[in-house]
Amino acid sequence: MLRSMYSGVSGMRGFQTKLDVIGNNIANVNTVGFKAGRVMFKDILSQTVSGVTAPTEGVTGGVNAKQIGLGVAAASIDTVHTPGSAVTTNVPTDVRIDGDGFFAVTASGDGAQETPFLTRAGNFTLDANNQLVNADGMFVLSSDGAPIILDAEIKSFSISSDGTIIGVNADGTTAATDFKIGVVKVNNPSGLEKIGGNLYQITANANPDGAAELSEAANAEAGTGSIVAGQLEMSNVELTAEFTEMIVAQRGFQANSRIITTSDEILQEVVNLKR
Incomplete structure (x- = not known):
């Protein structure tokens, strides 16, 4: 199976988590003393196709590693303790x-x-x-x-x-x-x-x-x-920032869904080679 499909799934999961946090922030916009949350992402372990080659003086130069990323995960869900109004x-x-x-x-x-x-x-x-x-x-x-x-x-x-x-x-x-x-x-x-x-x-x-x-x-x-x-x-939630982050999360979710559908189309072409 294509690695890109699994990367797309991990991206959709990550942005779904981000939307969950944003939804909770907006729901508590008028909650006394509420502190907003935020999601931080990190990349998942990469697959190394070939390793690093050190340079040899006067003979060959060094070669960098070739790595393929395997998606994204939520690194943390932080609570932002800035003062509210x-x-x-x-x-x-x-x-x-x-x-x-x-x-x-x-x-x-x-x-x-x-x-x-x-x-x-x-x-x-x-x-x-x-x-x-x-x-x-x-x-x-x-x-x-x-x-x-x-x-x-x-x-x-x-x-x-x-x-x-x-x-x-x-x-x-x-x-x-x-x-x-x-x-x-x-x-x-x-x-x-x-x-x-x-x-x-x-x-x-x-x-x-x-x-x-x-x-x-x-x-x-x-x-x-x-x-x-x-x-x-009052709550330290800023609606302008939250709605902006909602748009980013929505578009990120849609983009990752396109990765899955494109990978599916490629797999379909591979299956059709037999015909």
Whole structure:
């Protein structure tokens, strides 16, 4: 069989993967804190028809190898952690990180979950027990790793740039609470694993030993970035770029399909030689 046919199949598979990633990006264009993905390709092992010949001084020159490529494969599917645009909501519990950190949330308020999940989506709310939670009811962790639970007598509150929650009592007096919203710095954000629900799971390739060390926001040494209250970070998907990449993927898919049909026509001519 012709090698070109298998190369065409690998190309169609690769561009189908690229279209899958583009489709997911476009579907999440309005998802809070979403980070777009991208597909990078690599060539598959080449078949060597003849090897390299070294030059012989004064006799012959060197000869390069003759190799035939065997197609393409997906080298990686990266998550692009560039910042998304900021949207002002004026909701006190909406926060975004102006920097490279992540919020930490946990499904268990009693500390049973050792490693928290990470998220850039700061659309938090207070539940009936004055606990700060995300849209799925997961607890938002403070800088010391504890769930944030406000006192019942607090009438309202605000959040400072370092994550400190400042409460306003019924008599109008203000006082800083014992809670600061925790932020986690990740050495390699692309090493995080997406698990759905705007959440990431830390891995050994994101931080050493898969650790998630909570710290305060606006920490210059930790590089966690400051917290901006009343705003949300939207998706970093750019529709113009995505639609351009969609056209490239579509044409690439069509071109590889032509390789298969052309190879099929050549094979048909070989079969017809007997007639």
